[in-house]
Amino acid sequence: MDKKKMWSGRFSSDTNELAAGFHSSIAFDRRLYRADILGSIAHAKMLGAAGIIGQGDSDLIVSGLNAILGDIENGLVTFSENDEDIHMNIERLLTERIGDTGKMLHTGRSRNDQVALDTRMFLKQSCLDVSAHIKNLIGALITIAEDNLDTVMPAYTHLQKAQPTTLAHYMMAYCEMFFRDCVRFDAAFNAADVMPLGSGALCATTYPLDRQMVADELGFSALTNNSMDAVGDRDCVLDFLYACAVCAMHLSRFCEELILWSTNEFSMVSLSDGYSTGSSIMPQKKNPDMAELIRGKTGRIYGGLMALLTVMKGLPMAYNKDMQEDKEALFDAYDTMSACLPVMTGMIETAAWNKDTMKKSAGAGFTNATDAADYLVGKGMPFRDAHEVVGKLVLYCEQHGKAIDALPLDALQKLSPMFGEDVYDALSLEACVGKRAVYGGPGADSVKKHIDKIKAFLKK
Numbered sequence: 001m002d003k004k005k006m007w008s009g010r011f012s013s014d015t016n017e018l019a020a021g022f023h024s025s026i027a028f029d030r031r032l033y034r035a036d037i038l039g040s041i042a043h044a045k046m047l048g049a050a051g052i053i054g055q056g057d058s059d060l061i062v063s064g065l066n067a068i069l070g071d072i073e074n075g076l077v078t079f080s081e082n083d084e085d086i087h088m089n090i091e092r093l094l095t096e097r098i099g100d101t102g103k104m105l106h107t108g109r110s111r112n113d114q115v116a117l118d119t120r121m122f123l124k125q126s127c128l129d130v131s132a133h134i135k136n137l138i139g140a141l142i143t144i145a146e147d148n149l150d151t152v153m154p155a156y157t158h159l160q161k162a163q164p165t166t167l168a169h170y171m172m173a174y175c176e177m178f179f180r181d182c183v184r185f186d187a188a189f190n191a192a193d194v195m196p197l198g199s200g201a202l203c204a205t206t207y208p209l210d211r212q213m214v215a216d217e218l219g220f221s222a223l224t225n226n227s228m229d230a231v232g233d234r235d236c237v238l239d240f241l242y243a244c245a246v247c248a249m250h251l252s253r254f255c256e257e258l259i260l261w262s263t264n265e266f267s268m269v270s271l272s273d274g275y276s277t278g279s280s281i282m283p284q285k286k287n288p289d290m291a292e293l294i295r296g297k298t299g300r301i302y303g304g305l306m307a308l309l310t311v312m313k314g315l316p317m318a319y320n321k322d323m324q325e326d327k328e329a330l331f332d333a334y335d336t337m338s339a340c341l342p343v344m345t346g347m348i349e350t351a352a353w354n355k356d357t358m359k360k361s362a363g364a365g366f367t368n369a370t371d372a373a374d375y376l377v378g379k380g381m382p383f384r385d386a387h388e389v390v391g392k393l394v395l396y397c398e399q400h401g402k403a404i405d406a407l408p409l410d411a412l413q414k415l416s417p418m419f420g421e422d423v424y425d426a427l428s429l430e431a432c433v434g435k436r437a438v439y440g441g442p443g444a445d446s447v448k449k450h451i452d453k454i455k456a457f458l459k460k
């Protein structure tokens with residue numbers, strides 16, 4: 001194979017071997033082959049249509065590129081380290097196939113705007129793919145919510161029992177987080193959906209390129225407005241990495257709860273055998289490895305975001321080779337999200353919820369104390385005074401090992417004569433949840449409305 005570099009004209013000796021290996025990116029940017037070829041096809045068509053190259057040459061380039069695309073997808077192409085990156089590899093393959101006409105492809109283009117284009121195309125697809133995974137997870141959560149509108153469980157602040165809620169309300173809290181993730185990936189998609197080709201190396205080009213035609217051909221909604229910014233900008237990659245980081249944080253929090261809830265101490269959920277692992281020494285063990293691994297993978301996604309933010313912080317205008325460091329972070333975040341989300345969905349779909357334990361747990365720990373105070377408020381006591389009375393009541397209950405609603409009426413009345421027979425109904429878990437009917441609360445109608453909203457979003 002010809003070892004001559006594409007830019008060898010100005011050079012009198014070869015690249016040092018160590019240096020060549022060091023700056024080569026083909027080992028990872030080969031993943032951009034499809035975007036690169038489709039981008040080049042659009043560019044070549046435009047060059048022909050604008051009369052910048054002959055129509056025959058344009059057609060030859062397009063058919064050559066299509067043939068290369070087919071061969072890559074059939075595993076028939078080996079990329080060369082010597083050609084540094086995916087862009088040079090494909091151009092070399094083209095010229096080997098169709099001869100000197102292949103050398104016309106790069107007219108009015110630089111690798112700087114080319115890599116910006118490829119990355120944006122890859123990003124757009126990535127946003128759609130990750131969103132689709134998130135929507136599957138949301139679908140699984142909705143199924144659990146619909147089945148558990150009345151399944152009472154404890155809710156916590158500071159990881160101390162706070163108030164009763166339902167499993168449906170809990171699952172829909174995560175739905176809301178994942179819904180916001182979809183919105184963030186949508187925004188990242190829009191940020192990527194701007195076409196940079198025509199920016200050249202940095203100060204555009206003297207050729208009368210039809211940028212709009214390229215944008216239309218590739219399905220981009222807008223054109224970049226400044227050629228220097230277009231080649232020196234990686235904001236849209238950061239937007240994607242940020243969306244991944246927040247979603248990974250949500251997954252991690254959810255996993256943390258599943259890990260906690262599946263302990264013998266909580267026993268509120270049993271993860272299925274399919275999503276658990278055993279121990280090589282302790283026969284009794286069933287470990288939530290998948291949940292732990294998803295929680296753990298958050299680290300590498302944060303790492304990618306921090307890495308690229310740091311890469312970009314000191315860069316002068318416009319393109320600098322540092323920016324090649326964007327790709328591994330992007331690919332790794334995409335792969336990690338694509339791996340974690342389906343596992344999370346499967347783990348959730350197959351989990352068994354221990355409803356009796358949940359209910360028992362919700363009934364302990366004075367989760368109905370706020371409702372006891374609200375009961376007294378209903379009888380005419382100011383809330384601050386009611387808070388004080390119920391505080392004393394809880395202290396008394398704790399000392400006597402009783403729940404509030406397990407005390408006889410005369411014991412309750414010692415603390416306030418306002419307690420009456422109706423207090424027992426008012427303090428039942430079902431009442432505590434049912435009375436929280438305000439939109440956003442755990443009352444079944446409120447949760448149902450939320451479910452409908454998210455379902456409508458999923459249908460869109």
Ligand code: ARG
Nearest residue numbers: 025085111112115321323324
């Ligand atoms: N492999 C390079 C990257 O990913 C492509 C752009 C190269 N441009 C340059 N002037 N060296 O950033």
